[in-house]
Amino acid sequence: MKPTLNRYSVQFGYILLYLTLSTLVRCALLLWSFPDAGLTFGGIISLFVKGFVFDLGVALFFTLAYAIYLLILPQKLNNTLFNRIFTYFGFFLAVLITIFSFFAEFTFWGEYAARFDFIAVDYLLYTYEVISNINQSYPLPLLIGGVLLATGGITWLAARRGMFKASFQSYTPFGKRLLLTVFMVGAIAAHLLLISNSWAETGKNRYQQELSKAGIYSFVSAFVNNELPYDKYYLMEDNNAVFREMRALLQAGNSSFLENGSSIYRHISDTATTSRPNVIMVTIESFSADFMARFGSGRNITPVLDSIAKESILFTNLYATGTRTVRGMEALTLAVPPTPGQSIVRRKNNEGLFSLSTIFEKAGYDRTFFYGGDGYFDNMNQFFGNNGFDIHDRLRHRLVGDNFPTKRTNFKDSEVQFENAWGVCDEDIYSAVIRNADEKYAAGKPFFDFVMTVSNHRPFTYPDGKIDIPSHTGRDGAVKYTDYAIGAFLRQIKDKPWFKNTVIVFVADHCASSAGKNEIEVNKYHIPCMVYNVPGQAPQEISAMCSQLDIYPTLLGLLHWNYDSNLYGKNVLDSAYQPRAMISTYQLLGYLEPGKLIILSPQQKAQSFVVKPGSGDLQSTAMDSSLLKKAVANYQSAYTLFKNGGMRK
Known part of the structure; x- marks a missing residue:
């Protein structure tokens, strides 16, 4: 037919x-x-x-x-x-x-x-x-x-x-x-x-x-x-047992759980006098610890940050949770272990989550996200705008779905001395941060700023005449310009009336490279973090292994805050703190303790490794059942809370 x-x-x-x-x-x-x-x-x-x-x-x-x-x-x-x-x-x-x-x-x-x-x-x-x-x-x-x-x-x-x-x-x-x-x-x-x-x-x-x-x-x-379902591909345990384990891991002497069952929501208490400074977090693009002289570099490309490290609370053994900017943003705002697939920043139904913005909002702070490019990229504006942050970025797109209940401010052309494909240079971002801080101080409003820099990113271009390495010649020049811009920023703000009451956190979103001979290259997650200008705190080094998740619980502990928390991070200075870190790729979920690592992977697989000191090389070993239990508790509970709405405030 x-x-x-x-x-x-x-x-x-x-x-x-x-x-x-x-x-x-x-x-x-x-x-x-x-x-x-x-x-x-x-x-x-x-x-x-x-x-x-x-x-x-x-x-x-x-x-x-x-x-x-x-x-x-x-x-x-x-x-x-x-x-x-x-x-x-x-x-x-x-x-x-x-x-x-x-x-x-x-x-x-x-x-x-x-x-x-x-x-x-x-x-x-x-x-x-x-x-x-x-x-x-x-x-x-x-x-x-x-x-x-x-x-x-x-x-x-x-x-x-x-x-x-x-x-x-x-x-x-x-x-x-x-x-x-x-x-x-x-x-x-x-x-x-x-x-x-x-x-x-x-x-x-x-x-x-x-x-x-x-x-x-x-x-x-x-x-x-943007999701790889944990419950379909990864090792699962009884959900009640998982949350019992997770609550035990998060339990501290100054915390009390506010809900029963599948919840980690708790109150953190402190009897000392509370300090409420402004907080500016500078999240540095692709900044590995080994760029700094403090961590062994001989290239002299971070003189400013090496100087700041000596005057700060310096985390010397801190690890990023992932290998992309949005993964770092997730860890630094939500303080949750990475879920497989894409970062929550890029997921649907990621609005109204419990985050640092929630904690600072309850304390009366204004919150602003600063980004040198267009925050449409990687869904940044949607995530930050729908989780309580005002937005300050370089407007290039405005889509029908680009709406959120907070204010969006654009970099004016007159405020930009240099930009490339990723956005304005770091000096221009810091100038916007300073203008905003002046306005907030004049209005009597404390502020919490999340600043995402872009200069340390290919094509590695920046304003001419700032440093002794020509623009567009490679990563070292971009790192040195990033360092220079931080120095210029600090010089400009030290005479500001709000400076003495402002903590500045310098931390990387992730390392410059994660490639290596192992599926997860442990040393390629090691990043620096400096908490600078903390009221009443002398400089010190924190050598305990920890994660991006732990930065703010530690800082809020130093400031003696009483607050409700749905964060997975812990105060590293607490006497009961147990060193650990979460590191991941899109598919592999690593749970790291000193000298040992569990990797969870699709097909319900789990592998146990010994981590060799110094090199970070992995050697297969017999399964560590105790470590496996902790790994599953962290990753399964985080996935469950996001899926069932338990991360919402």
């Missing part, structure tokens, strides 16, 4: 092909997993029904652009060489992508027993490793040749069946084309509004959930939602 003459015969043919191939893939994966799946007859029917809905949505999304092309293509061009070449090429490309994605799904399922998710999204960040791995794991020339051969065969068969001829020789009136296009757009809109990937995740049988999904749909969903 040949197709009827219809301009949409190629599109309809592709949709039918996609649904057929996707159903065959689902059948194959079901047969592959059937011995372990434990599926009921009803469960099998359900997964095919849901799978068909997801597949139809993908097919409609994928062919929408072609439908619009067919709508606007004049009838006189329908049988031209241009349209025939365009249609054949488009069909061939669509089939090629489809077959390749289905091949990829089999390899992904074999590794993770899941459809595409954030692990697949994560692979986009590591193209060299992924391509090398594929090349070493599979006969790539044969695989590519097979995909091309199958695509060519399907295209030839479609042509033999008359599908292309039916489209080229058809006469489909504009009104009918418009009606079909409107119907398709409506179906896609309904799919977007009514169907989400979570629809497949009902029930308790994980195989049924995964087989219900469509790989491409799951991939896009994971990309949009």
Whole structure:
């Protein structure tokens, strides 16, 4: 039976092909997993029904652009060489992508027993490793040749069946084309509004959930939602036991829990006289501890910070939680262990969380986030603006969804002496911080500022004539300019009336590089932190291993604050403090104690290592059950609290 003459015969043919191939893939994966799946007859029917809905949505999304092309293509061009070449090429490309994605799904399922998710999204960040791995794991020339051969065969068969001829020789009136296009757009809109990937995740049988999904749909969903579900991929324990362990780890002599069960919400008390200074936190882009002479560098690129270190409360054994700016922001505002996938800063439903902003707000402080670029990048403005911070950034985008209940102030052109792709130079950021502090002081308002610098970032450009290393010559120059700008900032504020009552925290968001010979390179998470100008406190060094999560609980302890806390951080100076740190990649979750490390990874895996002093090299060792218990307690409870709303204030 040949197709009827219809301009949409190629599109309809592709949709039918996609649904057929996707159903065959689902059948194959079901047969592959059937011995372990434990599926009921009803469960099998359900997964095919849901799978068909997801597949139809993908097919409609994928062919929408072609439908619009067919709508606007004049009838006189329908049988031209241009349209025939365009249609054949488009069909061939669509089939090629489809077959390749289905091949990829089999390899992904074999590794993770899941459809595409954030692990697949994560692979986009590591193209060299992924391509090398594929090349070493599979006969790539044969695989590519097979995909091309199958695509060519399907295209030839479609042509033999008359599908292309039916489209080229058809006469489909504009009104009918418009009606079909409107119907398709409506179906896609309904799919977007009514169907989400979570629809497949009902029930308790994980195989049924995964087989219900469509790989491409799951991939896009994971990309949009920035999440790798802990409860699906990582080692889980009984939730009640996890929170009992976590509460025991957070318990201190001056704290009392305010809620029972799955909660870490508690009150921190102090009987000494409270001090309430202003606080400016300077978060330095990509600043490894080993840039500083204090930590062994001989390059003399941080003379200012090395001088400040001698006058500050210096954390000498502090670790970043991750390898990206948004991960550092998460740790420094929410003080929570990193959850797998993307940082909470980039996630949906991240507004109104309990954070440092909550604590400072209750104490009457104004809070401002300063960023040299456009805070639209990495969802910064949405996160900070919906968690109590005013915004001061370099406006380049204003989108429909860019709204939050706080004030946004833009860097004026007259306030910018230098900027590059990432934003204004550090000196310009500090000038804005000073102007804001002057205004707050004049109004009698204490303030807490989160300042995110950008100059220590590729392309490593900065104003000429400031330091002895020319701009755009490499990382050392960017580090030295970053250091210079901090010195200029301190010189400008030391005569300000608010300076004596202002604590300045200098801390890195993450290291300059995390690459190494181990999956997690422990030394590549070591960052400096200096708490400068603390009222009534002499300079000291804190050598205990700790995390970005612990900076503010320690500072608030030094200031003798009474406050409610939902933070995972602890006061490092407390006599009961037990040294530990959380370090992570997108997939690997590390729990570090002096000399030992647990790494949690997908497929419910856990590995135990000895960390060699100095080098940070890892050596596999027998599982440390006590350390594993602590690791799971931290990571599982943090994921649970974010998912069930327990992080909200």
